Amino acid sequence: MIRVLLVAAFSLLLLAPALSPSDFYVNVATQILIAAIFALSLNLLVGYGGLISLGHAVYLGVSAYLTIWLVTRAGLSHLPAAVAAVVLTTAMSLLFGILALRATGLGFLMITLALGQILWGLAYRWVSVTGGDNGLSGFQRPQPFGIDLASPRTFYLMTVAVFACAFVLIAVLVRSTFGAGLRGVRDQPRRMQALGWHVWMVRLVAFVAAGFWGAVAGVLYAYYNQFVSPHVLALTNSAEALLMVIAGGAGTLLGPVVGAVVVVMLKNVVSAYVTRWVMLLGLVFVAIVAFMPEGLVPGIDRLRRRRRPAGTT
Amino acid sequence: MRFWVIQSLNGLALGGLLFLLSSGFSLIFGLMRVANLSHGAYFMLGAYVGLSVLNAGYGFWTAVVAGALTIAILGGVIERVLLRRLAGxxxxxxxxxxxxxFIIADSSLLVWSGDPMPLPVPRGLMGAVPVFGVFFPKYRLAVVGISIVTAVALWALLERTRLGAMIRAGVDDMEMARALGIPVPRLFTAVFCLGAALAGMGGVLGGPILSVYPGLDMDMLPLALIVLILGGPGSLPGAFAGSFFIGFLYTFGQALFPQLAYVILFLPMVAALVLRPKGLFGARAA
Structure with missing residues (x-):
């Protein structure tokens, strides 16, 4: 009963922004959901796999570049371009996963960071393809079945649909046997190996799944902004996603969503007053990591549990 | 022929700068197991501090010392106040x-604005000298010389002094070093300051070649990472060989395929990861 109520409340919360009279709030809500899908994808690696990636912007960024490039430069129509962007980006995540999983721990972090920075540099300098610093523009949202996605409300509802799919499928994945295996590999790789799990393969599958959902977020990003520039591949973007995961609570389903709400709201509020978002990002990073390493959702969970009288759990 | 000689010398100069950057990065990583992701920012901040000292009317070498000292102090404070709290x-x-x-990058943008600014070449090193039949800027040769002297000094410090022996012991086996009574916390601070100072010095020395601009930090950091992946963590010979290799490769890449220079960096990294994940000189995997 409580679960049904929770799901209902969650759905209402998701649909409420569409009723807002101001486009501004609808757009902020759209940004939050795209960021939440992106953070959920990274959480598969960071939270459930124990693999801290600092190059996750690669999958969102490359997918966004491909979506726009394939339509505006290669002349594809929207649907095949979006599918190709997700397929190609997922294939790239397989390649990068094979490379990055040569190491775990800090080595993994540094390889993902180096790969991310290389693609960022490529987006900046390969001007004939990526448009360099100017990026790629001239992209318009499609009108599938006569539905006009150019309207912020319609686009928001589509984003809600994609988000709901992503959330449910990721929830199913982490609660499956594979999800249990992934958490096992995170905590006790040797024991899992002794139990007959292929540790490396479990990690690789998680890496590719994270790449896939990152690519989905990238397609939405491209549709939302109708523009892409090297900024999307910058380290700050990977770091923002990591902050969402850590601030919300790594390894929980709701954590990255809460993190996305907090970070995107903070970014929008701060940008309205000052231009120092990067500095604030750095300060929040230091503060969260140093003083609240477990994140908001587990922190609130713990508080709630403390309220209950001892012995009833 | 001219092209190859000039680009080789440019590659040497960049390799020298990379060594100043990545030797500290590698030592810090090898000893403390901290991948210091502010190292690129230290390099950039060093260059900016040098620029301000030069603008205040002091000489170039004063600027180099000021850059190195400022960044060393900053590094020491960060190590003591933040990293130590998070030990383990x-x-x-x-x-x-x-x-x-991020904080350093954004503060620098606030203080020094967004325009790229070259640092002037010191007066005594202006002009060019003939090398293998082509004229080559004196200053770049001096940078190569300084980096080689630094490499020898670091080698002597690590291999020939008591402090160096303690650092090597810490890199090899931290637990055992602690058990033998080596003051590991003080060692950490010393190595962190040293690495930061080298990065700051590299930034000022690189100023006349690379200039200083927002984003210099993020241009340099991946180079240091790749050098570490190639050379292996905590290995001075690894950092040395890796720096000059990447210096050459990046210089030729930029001259021959300017749009794809970054992808060329990708290739040796892939090769190293596939063939020898411990790094060319490393004792263990990163």
Whole structure:
């Protein structure tokens, strides 16, 4: 009963922004959901796999570049371009996963960071393809079945649909046997190996799944902004996603969503007053990591549990 | 022929700068297991401090010393105040250094604005000298010379002094070093300051060649990472060979395929990871 109520409340919360009279709030809500899908994808690696990636912007960024490039430069129509962007980006995540999983721990972090920075540099300098610093523009949202996605409300509802799919499928994945295996590999790789799990393969599958959902977020990003520039591949973007995961609570389903709400709201509020978002990002990073390493959702969970009288759990 | 000689010399100069950057990065990583992601920011901040000292009317070498000292002090404070609090939590330490990198980058943008600014070449090193039949800027040769002298000095410090022996012991086996009564916390601060000072010095010395601009930090950091992946963590010969190799490769890449220079960096990294994940000179995997 409580679960049904929770799901209902969650759905209402998701649909409420569409009723807002101001486009501004609808757009902020759209940004939050795209960021939440992106953070959920990274959480598969960071939270459930124990693999801290600092190059996750690669999958969102490359997918966004491909979506726009394939339509505006290669002349594809929207649907095949979006599918190709997700397929190609997922294939790239397989390649990068094979490379990055040569190491775990800090080595993994540094390889993902180096790969991310290389693609960022490529987006900046390969001007004939990526448009360099100017990026790629001239992209318009499609009108599938006569539905006009150019309207912020319609686009928001589509984003809600994609988000709901992503959330449910990721929830199913982490609660499956594979999800249990992934958490096992995170905590006790040797024991899992002794139990007959292929540790490396479990990690690789998680890496590719994270790449896939990152690519989905990238397609939405491209549709939302109708523009892409090297900024999307910058380290700050990977770091923002990591902050969402850590601030919300790594390894929980709701954590990255809460993190996305907090970070995107903070970014929008701060940008309205000052231009120092990067500095604030750095300060929040230091503060969260140093003083609240477990994140908001587990922190609130713990508080709630403390309220209950001892012995009833 | 002319092209190859000039680009080889440019590659040497960049390799020298990379060594100043990545030797400290590698030592810090090898000893403390901290991937100091603010290292690129230290390099850039060093260059900016040098620029301000030069603008205040002091000489170039004063600027180099000022850059190195400022960054060493900053590094020492960060190590003492933040990294020490997080001892044993490797990922928290790394993420804190990333946050600091953002803070430094944005503060520099605030203070020094967004325009690229070259540092002037010191007066005594202006002009060019003939090398293998082509004229080559004196200053770049001096940078190569300084980096080689630094490499020899670091080697002597590590291999021939008591402090160096303690650092090597810490890199090889931290637990045993502690058990033998080596003051590991003080060693950490010393090595962190040393690495930061080298990065700051590299930034000022690189100023006349690379200039200083917002984003220099993020241009340099991946180079240091790749040098570390190639050379292996905590290995001075590895950092040395890796720096000059990447210096050459990047210089030729930029001259021959300017749009794809970054992808060329990708190739040796892939090769190293596939063939020898411990790095060319490393004793263990990163």
């Amino acid at each position: 939590r490797t990922f928290s330490q790394v993420l804190v250094t990333l946050g600091i990198a």
